[in-house]
Amino acid sequence: MSVPQAPEAGSRRGGLARHRNAIAGYAFLAPFLVFYGVFLLYPFALGLWMSLHDWEIVGDFREYIGLLNYVELWDDPYFWEALKRTLQFAAMTAPAATLLGLALALGLQKPLRRYAALRAVFFASNIFSVTVVTLVWSMVLNPDRGLIANGLRAVGLEPIAFLADQDWAMPALMVSTLWWTAGFPMALFLAGLQGIPPEVYEAARLDNASRWAVLRHITLPALARTTLLVVVLQTVMHLQVFGQPLLMTRGGPANSTRPLVQLIYETSFRDWRSGYASAISVVLFVLMFSVALLQLRLSRQEGES
């Protein structure tokens, strides 16, 4: 970026040109930087500051308490439960979405018209809002009149109250989430597959390589970079899970599905303990930041090898 530029016309008056560039540059940037400063940098710093306070928005109460919020977090079973559920959700859903996306992309990669329609079907659920998805799936999973219950009854089985059952609630949320989001990794893998030069496949075909061998020795290695990207994007995304449990299970039954974001939301906007909620936000930020750093390191390593 800092490669010396060819002198522009009129650079004899270099100082003046520099001056004019500075004014122009910051003039073009100013509108964005205003929003960036006010609505991103400032709240980020304010959040760190708030986490050191006993801070209630209602009544405008605030008192500096140092690290006491973090100390309290350490002993808070709700926090640990929520952290556990968040990690569980992300650790199951991200790999599942990656595998499902990969399988769909491999099946649908050939440029046939018929496949275009199928691709559109799998991707389409991605464009719904979380409230539409949860509404649809709450109904599908409903034990009295849901789609699945209807099906189970038709074959003579007892319907299951998925969302009210401690063992079923989490898997049910994961399945709904997969239905909602798997189209995105599919699209990323499809883009990755298009980047593989066809000559490589030609050579394999001349060698009479089996379908499995081609997949294992050519396609999958070529998708390594895409896979890393998908896994990281999915992990970061599912660590932020919020709407599905809030709307489908309200974090229940027995707190078995409450993730960190919902805990932040309830702590701040139901219990009005904004300082404490900020401390939880800081933990979530560190968690997501570490995943992103991990990606950076892995992709560097890959670049070197």
Add this chain to the structure above:
Amino acid sequence: MTRTLGDRLILVLLVLAAFVWMMPMLWVLTLSLKPNEELVRSTHGIIPWPHTLEHFSTLLRVSLTPRWLLNSVVVALGMTAATLLLSSLAGYAFARIDFPGRRAVFLLVMAGLMVPEQAILVPLHAMFASWELHNTYFSLIAPRLAAPMGVFLMTQFFKAIPRELEEAAELDNAGRFKVFWAVMLPLSRPALTTLGIFTFLFAWNDFLWPVVTATQPEMYTLSVGLGSLQGNFAMSEGLGFLMASAVFASAPMLVLYVVFQRYIVQGIAMTGGK
């Protein structure tokens, strides 16, 4: 190309999977078109017959849904227009103007990509509370304009445009802004379209911040309003109504998706290609 048995088997499996994939939406569409008397008896079937539009007319007459639709349109269009303008201005500065501190400012802006919305949710709420600006279009739109993704995309795109195209305009002594407006912007229509669609989709489906800032039902977006219905309606009485509202909220997105599918897929490929 020869089709082996394996190819056919995979195709059959995929078609079956696609059918299963579509089932929930088809079923919901069916429920939204069934009269209440029918729904009380059974919720079977995924063929929308017998059909009625009563739930949709109830939706438009007695609920706040039309107001929520208006809010969603205002917020999504406002956010999209502002994002396109701010991102392309900033992207042009980073890509083309050699001003002092450029590298440092660029890094500072890109660092913002690492800050998730959850990390600033609580302080943002406190800020808007102290300004008494919750429940306004401004509060629904403004915080999203700080996201650096658009700036990143536009910077990359402008950098890839050959310089010769601007030089002709510069020889005519056109000012910087004129070069930006009359030469660069028209050239970047593909990038602007992609960024615009993604911003619009995001704004339309956004949930976490709107549910925090919009607490008065008149200021709900469609997405938040739909969430509030889920809590308030007993599944038995309002089933058809509830399903109609789900169909109503997703219809604009489906249309948008069908029209702009090409750009959406391209946009995703861009994310992967960096």
